[in-house]
Amino acid sequence: MPKDVAIIGVGQSAFVRNxxxxxxxxxxxxxxxxxxxxxxxxxxxxxxxICSAPEYDKQRSPAGLMAEYLGLNPQPTFALESxxxxxxxxxxxxxxLIKSGLHDIVVVLGFQKMSEITSADSQERMGxxxxxxxxxxxxxxxxxxxxxxxxxxxxxxxTTEKDLALIRVKATKYGTLxxxxxxxxxxxxxxxxxxxxxxxxxxxxxxCANADGSSCMILASADRAKEISKKPVWILGLGSGTAxxxxxxxxxxxxxxxxxxxxxxxxxxxxxxxxxxxxAEVHDCFTIAEMMAYENLGFAEPGKGAELIREGETYLxxxxxxxxxxxxxSKGHPIGATGGSQVRTIVLQxxxxxxxxxxxxxxxxxxxxxxxxxxxxxxxxxxx
Amino acid sequence: xxxxxxxxxxxxxxxKTEAFVDYLSKNEIRATKCRACGRVFFPPQAxxxxxxxxxxxxxxxEGSGRIISFTKVNYGPTGFEDDVPYILALADFxxxxxxxxISKDTPEEQIAVGKEVKAEAISLPNGQVSxxxxxx
Numbered sequence: 290m291p292k293d294v295a296i297i298g299v300g301q302s303a304f305v306r307n308x309x310x311x312x313x314x315x316x317x318x319x320x321x322x323x324x325x326x327x328x329x330x331x332x333x334x335x336x337x338x339i340c341s342a343p344e345y346d347k348q349r350s351p352a353g354l355m356a357e358y359l360g361l362n363p364q365p366t367f368a369l370e371s372x373x374x375x376x377x378x379x380x381x382x383x384x385x386l387i388k389s390g391l392h393d394i395v396v397v398l399g400f401q402k403m404s405e406i407t408s409a410d411s412q413e414r415m416g417x418x419x420x421x422x423x424x425x426x427x428x429x430x431x432x433x434x435x436x437x438x439x440x441x442x443x444x445x446x447x448t449t450e451k452d453l454a455l456i457r458v459k460a461t462k463y464g465t466l467x468x469x470x471x472x473x474x475x476x477x478x479x480x481x482x483x484x485x486x487x488x489x490x491x492x493x494x495x496x497c498a499n500a501d502g503s504s505c506m507i508l509a510s511a512d513r514a515k516e517i518s519k520k521p522v523w524i525l526g527l528g529s530g531t532a533x534x535x536x537x538x539x540x541x542x543x544x545x546x547x548x549x550x551x552x553x554x555x556x557x558x559x560x561x562x563x564x565x566x567x568x569a570e571v572h573d574c575f576t577i578a579e580m581m582a583y584e585n586l587g588f589a590e591p592g593k594g595a596e597l598i599r600e601g602e603t604y605l606x607x608x609x610x611x612x613x614x615x616x617x618x619s620k621g622h623p624i625g626a627t628g629g630s631q632v633r634t635i636v637l638q639x640x641x642x643x644x645x646x647x648x649x650x651x652x653x654x655x656x657x658x659x660x661x662x663x664x665x666x667x668x669x670x671x672x673x
Numbered sequence: 674x675x676x677x678x679x680x681x682x683x684x685x686x687x688x689k690t691e692a693f694v695d696y697l698s699k700n701e702i703r704a705t706k707c708r709a710c711g712r713v714f715f716p717p718q719a720x721x722x723x724x725x726x727x728x729x730x731x732x733x734x735e736g737s738g739r740i741i742s743f744t745k746v747n748y749g750p751t752g753f754e755d756d757v758p759y760i761l762a763l764a765d766f767x768x769x770x771x772x773x774x775i776s777k778d779t780p781e782e783q784i785a786v787g788k789e790v791k792a793e794a795i796s797l798p799n800g801q802v803s804x805x806x807x808x809x
Binding site for chain 1: 676679680681682683684685688715716741742743744745746747748749750751752753756757759761762763770771772773774785786787803
């Protein structure tokens with residue numbers, strides 16, 4: 290089990306509907322929290338990686354702006370984007386920068402102010418997240434693509450709309466406990482099942498909300514981590530995969546192959562398996578995405594994901610607690626910040642600092658972060 | 674005719690595969706096939722990522738396909754607001770997968786995973802050309 294690179298600081302802004310400040314101020318919220326958490330100053334930082342989906346940014350090349358505003362000149366900085374998985378792609382790049390010996394300490398800053406542009410502009414950009422030559426001209430959107438995955442899962446395995454609603458009910462339970470979440474109301478099964486269809490079979494409450502937010506992770510080499518941090522959280526395994534942007538290029542729609550590939554690689558590097566994971570954060574941009582994650586990560590056999598949620602096994606008290614911070618469904622999904630927020634939850638869990646949602650004695654945690662409709666998949670495994 | 678003629682709303686105009694639009698206007702849906710290694714591409718590609726050849730011929734997508742999945746879209750992105758609801762689907766035509774819409778007058782009971790469909794070229798009221806799926 291490699292212990293070469295650790296996370297020594299994490300931070301996150303509140304995820305909100307409409308942040309009343311600029312992107313630099315939004316970024317500063319997560320950055321200042323993470324730097325205080327790590328107990329270092331900006332002179333200790335070797336480089337920064339800035340993660341956001343640029344179609345939402347009015348500022349061109351925001352990495353330069355952020356390095357200045359956060360006090361990280363003259364150190365190197367660059368932007369890294371893989372839409373919704375940008376900040377865990379940043380995690381992978383930061384790991385490589387440290388493992389290579391180029392830098393000792395690297396800041397990974399994720400942010401997104403989705404309200405920076407109008408809702409109509411946002412919808413137009415969302416449509417261009419598909420293949421603009423061959424699929425966008427039919428009127429595609431994110432919920433429609435995940436809905437097609439849900440339908441394929443239903444047809445092959447007998448999963449139901451109720452199974453998906455159970456995932457949202459779980460998310461809302463933990464959303465009520467997360468003061469940084471945008472959606473904090475408890476929903477009942479009936480409320481979830483009665484909500485209107487956005488793209489059948491997905492309904493309003495199967496979908497996460499847009500949000501503004503930022504997240505920050507500070508990574509350090511083994512030597513520096515041991516020197517600085519009382520509770521370093523080690524990166525034990527990293528996996529990353531891709532799949533075709535077009536639906537026509539995929540073998541099947543009842544799972545995400547990029548996640549399967551990433552999970553296999555991360556488990557292999559960490560020398561652990563799904564049965565060893567004590568707590569997990571998975572990319573539940575839609576309820577069906579969490580269902581597929583159960584299976585693609587090996588928490589359930591293919592087609593058996595529904596049994597996990599029906600039996601409550603992914604609740605805090607269950608066999609494998611998943612998204613006990615409320616997930617994207619409750620927290621909201623500020624594209625570039627999402628992965629870093631997932632990592633923060635796992636870091637707090639492994640330090641024993643997760644408060645009401647603490648999984649007792651958690652030693653190994655997993656993050657699953659997906660970009661686009663399964664175009665990019667990142668899986669990371671962490672340990673104490 | 675340029676590629677901006679393809680689809681309900683077009684996002685791009687220039688591609689080496691714009692002959693696809695000419696075939697559509699002749700009521701044909703075509704894929705590209707690599708003359709060097711024989712790999713068939715749908716959506717059509719001008720270049721072969723299997724053998725790196727750049728020599729393609731156009732082959733017909735014919736017969737009936739099987740619905741792999743579908744969704745009824747109630748909220749469309751910008752530019753599609755007046756079109757909703759519409760049904761998007763992915764269908765498999767003997768190994769060639771095609772993404773598109775199912776014809777609006779198809780009875781809902783005819784639309785299910787595994788059902789057979791055929792594909793036909795269509796002209797849209799705004800002068801664009803596209804294709805759609807119908808029950809086979």
